Amino acid sequence: MELNSRVPSGPLADKWSNHRFSNKLVNPANRRKYKVIVVGTGLAGASASATLAEQGYNVQTFCIQDSPRRAHSIAAQGGINAAKNYQNDGDSIHRLFYDTIKGGDFRAREANVYRLAEVSNEIIDQCVAQGVPFAREYGGTLANRSFGGAQVSRTFYARGQTGQQLLLGAYSALSRQIHAGKVEMFTRREMMDVVLVDGQARGITTRNIMTGEVETFWADVVILATGGYGNAYFLSTNAMASNVTAAWRAHKKGAGFANPSFVQIHPTCIPVHGDYQSKLTLMSESLRNDGRVWVPKNPGDKRHPSEIPEEDRDYYLENKYPSFGNLVPRDVASRNAKEQCDAGKGVGNTGLAVYLDFAEAIRRDGEETILKKYGNLFQMYEKITDSNPLVEPMMIYPAVHYTMGGLWVDYDLMTTIPGLFAIGECNFSDHGANRLGASALMQGLADGYFIIATSVAHYLGTTSMEKISGTEAPFKDSKREVEDRIDMLLKNSSGGPAGKLTVDEIHKELGRLLWDNCGMARNKEDLEKALEELPEIRQKFWDYVYVPGDGKALNQSLERAGRVADFLEFAEIMIRDALAREESCGCHLREESQTEENEAKRDDENFMHVAVWEHVSSDEPPKLHKEMLDFEFVTPSQRSYK
Amino acid sequence: MSSINLTLKIWRQENSDALGSLETYNLDDVHTDMSFLEMLDILNEKLTKEGKDPVAFDHDCREGICGMCGAVIDGVAHGPEKEVTLCQLHMRNFSSGDTIVIEPFRSRAFPVKKDLLIDRSALDRIIQAGGYVSVNTGGTPDGNSIPIPSDKAELAMDAAACIGCGACIASCPNGAAMLFTSAKISQLALLPQGQTERKQRALSMVEQMDKEGFGNCTNAKECEAVCPKGISIRNIARLNREYLMATLTEG
Numbered sequence: 001m002e003l004n005s006r007v008p009s010g011p012l013a014d015k016w017s018n019h020r021f022s023n024k025l026v027n028p029a030n031r032r033k034y035k036v037i038v039v040g041t042g043l044a045g046a047s048a049s050a051t052l053a054e055q056g057y058n059v060q061t062f063c064i065q066d067s068p069r070r071a072h073s074i075a076a077q078g079g080i081n082a083a084k085n086y087q088n089d090g091d092s093i094h095r096l097f098y099d100t101i102k103g104g105d106f107r108a109r110e111a112n113v114y115r116l117a118e119v120s121n122e123i124i125d126q127c128v129a130q131g132v133p134f135a136r137e138y139g140g141t142l143a144n145r146s147f148g149g150a151q152v153s154r155t156f157y158a159r160g161q162t163g164q165q166l167l168l169g170a171y172s173a174l175s176r177q178i179h180a181g182k183v184e185m186f187t188r189r190e191m192m193d194v195v196l197v198d199g200q201a202r203g204i205t206t207r208n209i210m211t212g213e214v215e216t217f218w219a220d221v222v223i224l225a226t227g228g229y230g231n232a233y234f235l236s237t238n239a240m241a242s243n244v245t246a247a248w249r250a251h252k253k254g255a256g257f258a259n260p261s262f263v264q265i266h267p268t269c270i271p272v273h274g275d276y277q278s279k280l281t282l283m284s285e286s287l288r289n290d291g292r293v294w295v296p297k298n299p300g301d302k303r304h305p306s307e308i309p310e311e312d313r314d315y316y317l318e319n320k321y322p323s324f325g326n327l328v329p330r331d332v333a334s335r336n337a338k339e340q341c342d343a344g345k346g347v348g349n350t351g352l353a354v355y356l357d358f359a360e361a362i363r364r365d366g367e368e369t370i371l372k373k374y375g376n377l378f379q380m381y382e383k384i385t386d387s388n389p390l391v392e393p394m395m396i397y398p399a400v401h402y403t404m405g406g407l408w409v410d411y412d413l414m415t416t417i418p419g420l421f422a423i424g425e426c427n428f429s430d431h432g433a434n435r436l437g438a439s440a441l442m443q444g445l446a447d448g449y450f451i452i453a454t455s456v457a458h459y460l461g462t463t464s465m466e467k468i469s470g471t472e473a474p475f476k477d478s479k480r481e482v483e484d485r486i487d488m489l490l491k492n493s494s495g496g497p498a499g500k501l502t503v504d505e506i507h508k509e510l511g512r513l514l515w516d517n518c519g520m521a522r523n524k525e526d527l528e529k530a531l532e533e534l535p536e537i538r539q540k541f542w543d544y545v546y547v548p549g550d551g552k553a554l555n556q557s558l559e560r561a562g563r564v565a566d567f568l569e570f571a572e573i574m575i576r577d578a579l580a581r582e583e584s585c586g587c588h589l590r591e592e593s594q595t596e597e598n599e600a601k602r603d604d605e606n607f608m609h610v611a612v613w614e615h616v617s618s619d620e621p622p623k624l625h626k627e628m629l630d631f632e633f634v635t636p637s638q639r640s641y642k
Numbered sequence: 643m644s645s646i647n648l649t650l651k652i653w654r655q656e657n658s659d660a661l662g663s664l665e666t667y668n669l670d671d672v673h674t675d676m677s678f679l680e681m682l683d684i685l686n687e688k689l690t691k692e693g694k695d696p697v698a699f700d701h702d703c704r705e706g707i708c709g710m711c712g713a714v715i716d717g718v719a720h721g722p723e724k725e726v727t728l729c730q731l732h733m734r735n736f737s738s739g740d741t742i743v744i745e746p747f748r749s750r751a752f753p754v755k756k757d758l759l760i761d762r763s764a765l766d767r768i769i770q771a772g773g774y775v776s777v778n779t780g781g782t783p784d785g786n787s788i789p790i791p792s793d794k795a796e797l798a799m800d801a802a803a804c805i806g807c808g809a810c811i812a813s814c815p816n817g818a819a820m821l822f823t824s825a826k827i828s829q830l831a832l833l834p835q836g837q838t839e840r841k842q843r844a845l846s847m848v849e850q851m852d853k854e855g856f857g858n859c860t861n862a863k864e865c866e867a868v869c870p871k872g873i874s875i876r877n878i879a880r881l882n883r884e885y886l887m888a889t890l891t892e893g
Contacts, residue, residue, distance in 0.1 A: 072702070
């Protein structure tokens with residue numbers, strides 16, 4: 001597997017414009033001769049579909065939900081960053097670039113991140129032009145807030161529903177192109193495979209969720225915008241339909257998978273309260289601006305929080321990180337919460353929670369001020385937990401939130417399969433080992449609105465390909481493979497459910513294995529144990545899982561079974577990747593790699609690379625390749641929050 | 643944490659052509675901390691283990707924002723609690739021994755595909771008819787070049803918060819899609835970016851609404867009462883003004 005990142009040469013600030021100039025173009029009259037498939041309609045997929053259709057390409061867009069408006073990007077709350085420097089507080093493209101590369105713990109490509117910071121400004125203009133109702137100052141100019149501990153106010157927002165409004169903006173641009181006939185929209189389709197002709201991505205195989213029909217579609221270019229794989233853990237803040245299937249099928253057809261163990265755990269989620277729970281809910285990080293995090297000093301102290309006096313409380317973040325206090329980055333806050341709970345100081349019924357206490361802020365500023373700032377979050381918390389944060393402290397616990405790993409892509413966002421592109425959370429490219437607040441929305445839209453069209457034009461302008469009709473052997477083979485796999489998933493169903501397991505039971509078991517051994521903190525011994533246990537769970541899945549119904553109609557159990565089967569395979573490279581990376585970095589603490597003060601210790605000498613996994617065959621372990629990262633314009637430094 | 647025992651009467655329908663009926667299921671030990679959809683998950687696990695067909699229902703984010711979930715609970719779209727979607731309704735709103743009737747959102751324009759799962763693609767076609775600002779990617783002016791007073795931006799945001807779940811239509815005695823359509827029309831009519839196509843937008847979206855088989859508004863206000871996002875019927879008044887103005891001044 002050859003990893004050529006195609007990073008342009010020259011000064012950092014000129015790379016993207018030089019690259020655009022040196023890339024080939026496609027004459028407007030010729031664009032209508034090409035067909036592009038886009039899978040997924042989140043921020044990346046919807047914006048890419050709209051933009052490519054505006055340029056004149058024929059686009060076919062696929063999504064798993066009933067409408068392209070429902071992709072999980074819609075749930076993002078906080079905001080989107082841009083280096084506009086509207087506040088005149090010293091922000092610049094270079095500062096956004098620097099903050100992002102440092103926040104990712106120096107595990108992302110400089111050139112990609114710089115480009116992201118560069119186009120961030122155009123994203124805001126684009127969205128404003130679409131009528132996205134961003135928050136405004138009284139004078140009518142755009143409002144900004146600071147977010148995730150950034151020292152400048154560069155975050156644009158639309159109440160706590162920024163993802164929703166940005167997605168609806170992209171969805172409206174997409175809707176316009178559907179109306180114009182330039183995008184053909186396929187809803188309720190699940191992508192099951194990529195079709196390669198002569199080594200190039202030339203189409204996809206899908207299952208029509210409503211009818212069960214397996215269909216193939218051909219194109220000249222295939223773009224995956226299928227999001228992240230956080231649901232491998234069963235419980236996460238991801239939407240229920242988020243999965244790894246499209247990316248994993250592409251991987252098995254030859255696309256390298258980069259940094260699969262880089263998973264962000266968000267510190268402020270509503271804790272798990274029972275084994276029936278299906279989903280975790282995120283509370284905005286902004287709560288830590290006023291809330292104080294604490295646990296009882298003594299393990300096993302089960303008193304009601306109001307009965308625990310000050311001297312028996314441990315405000316562990318404030319004590320340990322005096323300069324950042326409760327506002328330490330996500331990975332530090334998460335890890336410390338887990339540490340406290342592991343030491344038996346967790347609170348609530350399960351002992352897997354810490355307090356986030358607003359009592360002092362309420363005493364200082366009054367209930368009214370606090371409610372004005374966080375009222376909707378308090379309401380949401382109360383609705384879910386039936387406990388009022390004005391009266392007793394909130395309980396929070398970390399949860400899987402975002403995956404920084406994904407399909408390996410070059411500077412053009414192309415995977416190792418020619419003609420197969422991956423954008424948004426689906427690729428690995430811009431967040432390094434950690435994702436900062438308000439940066440995921442930025443990346444999705446940067447890829448979709450501003451980068452992919454250049455890449456697609458260059459690819460089409462420099463690649464010769466055969467004319468195809470979609471009836472060639474690889475399409476038939478792919479369809480048959482997909483149908484065989486569906487039959488496999490249903491093979492235990494004929495004898496009825498007696499004594500068999502459900503898909504969710506196995507998924508929970510996988511989730512537990514990953515959370516315990518490949519979660520926030522990892523060590524060699526546990527990872528090796530997990531690697532041994534994984535095949536047993538996989539075997540159990542194939543031997544005992546019962547899927548009701550058949551494949552020829554709407555069958556939600558079958559849909560879940562297919563996704564879990566892929567998570568079970570994918571988990572292996574997740575664990576192997578975590579095992580191979582013997583350093584701590586970003587979101588991920590390797591217990592063997594800590595400083596004397598128990599902080600994460602990066603090892604630049606040995607791990608300043610992107611780990612890219614190649615699928616060899618189902619009988620052989622995957623092969624590890626490395627893309628070395630050069631830091632020409634910044635000097636990697638230790639992150640310290642003391 | 644406490645648990646309750648429930649009798650569920652759920653609409654079961656094999657497909658669009660089949661006749662449906664209410665089936666009765668007993669479900670014990672339902673934790674009151676569960677969400678309504680988690681309760682349905684537990685029921686489906688139980689049905690699966692019994693060799694029966696699980697209940698099909700739409701859901702995705704389970705955070706009240708994607709607009710994918712929804713059913714009529716005891717006659718009310720999204721259930722008894724104000725301004726929540728079905729995924730954010732919790733079982734502590736029910737008591738042990740309750741019988742709960744669960745039906746799909748019903749409307750001529752929303753064919754039932756299976757059980758509680760319906761086809762709401764008509765809503766997408768209304769947006770496709772003109773619910774956008776026609777601007778291509780790139781070459782747009784700086785975001786601050788068109789100031790928008792913050793109260794206007796807030797009003798636009800109030801309307802833009804619509805999640806397209808369809809509860810308004812399911813609860814309207816006429817099956818009207820006025821609240822949904824008016825939310826998008828209001829958002830864009832309130833902002834300077836939406837002015838160029840303002841009249842054409844109102845005409846096309848209303849025309850599409852009619853084509854899809856949605857009914858007319860007779861001010862029953864049921865839509866506002868069930869809207870999980872608190873979208874106001876003032877938007878419908880704005881839609882009527884926009885439409886009237888457009889018909890009087892356009893072709």
